[in-house]
Amino acid sequence: MPISRRKFLVRGSQCVLMFGMLPGLWACDGHTRKEEIENAGYKALIATIGRERTDILWYASFAPSSHNAQPWMVTIKSPDKWIISSVEERWLPEVDPENREMLLSIGAFLENMVTAAKAYGFGVKIRRNAVSAFDPELLRLELTSGERQEYPLQRLLERRTLRTGFKSEAIDPQDFSAITGDEKGFSYYQPLSPEAVWLDEATIEANRQQVERDNVQQELSRWIRWSNADAKKYRNGLTPEGMDITGLAGWYVKNFYGPSDVMGKDFRRATVERVKQQISESGGWIVITSESGSPASIIETGRRFERMFLKAKDRSIGVHPMSQVLEEVPWSEEARKKLVLQKPPQFLLRVGYLRDYPLPVSLRMSLGEITEVKVR
Numbered sequence: 001m002p003i004s005r006r007k008f009l010v011r012g013s014q015c016v017l018m019f020g021m022l023p024g025l026w027a028c029d030g031h032t033r034k035e036e037i038e039n040a041g042y043k044a045l046i047a048t049i050g051r052e053r054t055d056i057l058w059y060a061s062f063a064p065s066s067h068n069a070q071p072w073m074v075t076i077k078s079p080d081k082w083i084i085s086s087v088e089e090r091w092l093p094e095v096d097p098e099n100r101e102m103l104l105s106i107g108a109f110l111e112n113m114v115t116a117a118k119a120y121g122f123g124v125k126i127r128r129n130a131v132s133a134f135d136p137e138l139l140r141l142e143l144t145s146g147e148r149q150e151y152p153l154q155r156l157l158e159r160r161t162l163r164t165g166f167k168s169e170a171i172d173p174q175d176f177s178a179i180t181g182d183e184k185g186f187s188y189y190q191p192l193s194p195e196a197v198w199l200d201e202a203t204i205e206a207n208r209q210q211v212e213r214d215n216v217q218q219e220l221s222r223w224i225r226w227s228n229a230d231a232k233k234y235r236n237g238l239t240p241e242g243m244d245i246t247g248l249a250g251w252y253v254k255n256f257y258g259p260s261d262v263m264g265k266d267f268r269r270a271t272v273e274r275v276k277q278q279i280s281e282s283g284g285w286i287v288i289t290s291e292s293g294s295p296a297s298i299i300e301t302g303r304r305f306e307r308m309f310l311k312a313k314d315r316s317i318g319v320h321p322m323s324q325v326l327e328e329v330p331w332s333e334e335a336r337k338k339l340v341l342q343k344p345p346q347f348l349l350r351v352g353y354l355r356d357y358p359l360p361v362s363l364r365m366s367l368g369e370i371t372e373v374k375v376r
């Protein structure tokens with residue numbers, strides 16, 4: 001139930017007083033990655049496939065995904081034979097009717113998995129199964145013995161989506177080259193370039209249009225974990241911290257907001273205002289294209305995205321996927337031409353240098369919820 005402005009101010013000042021006296025409570029409020037290792041399913045999986053293979057799955061689970069829906073499921077047929085599927089309940093039919101973003105998220109998950117597997121000394125054979133983005137079974141993996149490849153796995157835990165605190169200076173070409181590894185399919189548009197200006201404006205307008213779509217807001221409301229209790233229960237979706245609603249506003253929404261508020265005018269308006277604020281601080285845009293629209297090509301794009309994302313922190317570069325231009329007509333139809341791209345764009349990433357790179361805040365489901373053991 002919405003509360004009056006007066007009540008809000010009273011409760012708000014109580015909160016400031018309380019947190020002023022007990023600043024440590026902010027920390028208790030959040031959810032740390034350390035506790036994820038104690039999560040349900042981790043120990044049980046070690047008993048079945050051993051610690052190294054369990055760790056590979058655990059590292060993979062920190063991949064980014066649209067709405068943090070974590071659409072992946074790994075079926076363990078034997079310690080070395082795994083199937084990656086997507087779970088229909090974690091698709092986003094309103095913003096992602098073609099399952100394009102789902103496949104990109106699966107690609108990021110696969111990249112984390114392969115990176116961790118190589119660091120533990122495994123090779124990974126990948127067979128692509130999916131013909132359509134709606135096939136439940138997407139990939140078959142086989143772990144083989146391989147060369148141990150040095151990789152700072154901490155990167156997989158520290159990577160996070162950043163939405164605020166970007167400096168407005170352009171990305172240095174050397175940094176762009178370092179984080180993309182000079183792989184193909186990456187374009188950079190610096191601030192005030194015609195393409196960046198178009199992306200800035202189109203993103204605001206696409207958001208303005210999207211928040212008016214009730215079905216989209218309803219879908220979003222199912223993925224927002226307003227209270228700490230819900231965050232702990234579901235361990236997926238978006239928390240206020242995950243949406244960058246922090247401080248007093250964060251405390252307020254955690255305590256007084258529920259699913260129906262997402263349908264209200266205030267929330268819709270505040271969303272567009274937040275996007276405008278985000279766009280106002282930007283070091284430009286990185287756009288990632290795929291070779292084609294096939295499921296295999298889109299999964300591969302998700303892998304390239306994650307490879308780049310994992311390297312960005314070392315260069316103090318924040319990465320913010322902003323997908324609404326690709327989700328809303330007419331911008332989705334215009335993007336390729338306006339950005340002068342030869343291939344289809346799959347990721348629009350607002351990027352920028354950061355003063356500091358804060359700790360991740362997004363939730364992850366337990367290994368028990370994203371794996372099923374079917375060893376015969």
Ligand SMILES: Cc1cc2nc3c(=O)[nH]c(=O)nc-3n(C[C@H](O)[C@H](O)[C@H](O)COP(=O)(O)O)c2cc1C
Nearest residue numbers: 064065066067068101104105160161321322323362
């Ligand atoms: C395909 C894809 C699309 C995304 N689109 C958006 C977006 O439009 N806006 C946004 O704020 N974050 C977007 N994200 C970031 C996710 O919200 C984020 O990865 C998720 O909440 C988990 O948080 P983390 O990246 O900090 O681990 C997207 C991520 C992926 C993989």
